[in-house]
Amino acid sequence: MADQNAAWTEFRYAVADVEGNGQRPPDLVELAIVLIDDGVIGAPLTWLVKPPSPITPLARRIHGISNEQVASAPPAAEYAAEISAILEDTIFVAHNAHVDLGVLTRELCGFQPAIVIDTLKLARRRLPSRSSYKLSLLAEVLKLTTDMPAGSKPHRAAFDALACARLLAHLADGAELADLLNDAKTTSCEGSTDDAAPTLF
Numbered sequence: 159m160a161d162q163n164a165a166w167t168e169f170r171y172a173v174a175d176v177e178g179n180g181q182r183p184p185d186l187v188e189l190a191i192v193l194i195d196d197g198v199i200g201a202p203l204t205w206l207v208k209p210p211s212p213i214t215p216l217a218r219r220i221h222g223i224s225n226e227q228v229a230s231a232p233p234a235a236e237y238a239a240e241i242s243a244i245l246e247d248t249i250f251v252a253h254n255a256h257v258d259l260g261v262l263t264r265e266l267c268g269f270q271p272a273i274v275i276d277t278l279k280l281a282r283r284r285l286p287s288r289s290s291y292k293l294s295l296l297a298e299v300l301k302l303t304t305d306m307p308a309g310s311k312p313h314r315a316a317f318d319a320l321a322c323a324r325l326l327a328h329l330a331d332g333a334e335l336a337d338l339l340n341d342a343k344t345t346s347c348e349g350s351t352d353d354a355a356p357t358l359f
Contacts, residue, residue: 159247162336167197169335171275172248173326175319176261177221180214186234186265187213187223190315191244192323194251199323202307202316203244206231221313234265242266249273249335253293253322275342277325283341284329297321300328 160168171194178184186207193200206223208231218224241262250271252258255278263269281291288296294312297303302324303317310317330338 173323180217185209190319
């Protein structure tokens, strides 16, 4: 991996979003990964997963995925090797990243990214004094949701992962990776009334 003092565009990123079944802890229902290479944002890669336990009514109301839709989908184990290969040698990025990491580390045996960037923490540092740091609101205010893939919508994994990738690019403009890692470490939530974005689970 290049020196962390290099421009952020010198690195490869995997921006992820997961949707769960509402159980505690949540099982994976949908995953999207958006790769960023040389600062260029790719198209979302998506997987629909049949969880071992049913999707709860609350989770369905949020992301709109029903038990019928996943009834014929493969379990997460059948995707594990493919997903792990895509995530290999990337910087893992997510909004409120501990939620996505919690699901993926349970579903992908041995998955433990070397570097993680949480765009929730990064946004708090680089966009101070916002009333909210929820991904949906940041994406709307910063106009990050234009030209989304046909059929995608908020709270589905592809839409949210792409919005998060665009948010990272917005926040990282002109920065070195070291700057992003330093800013993403902040735990201050000054100006924020939503310390943790909804987990959807």
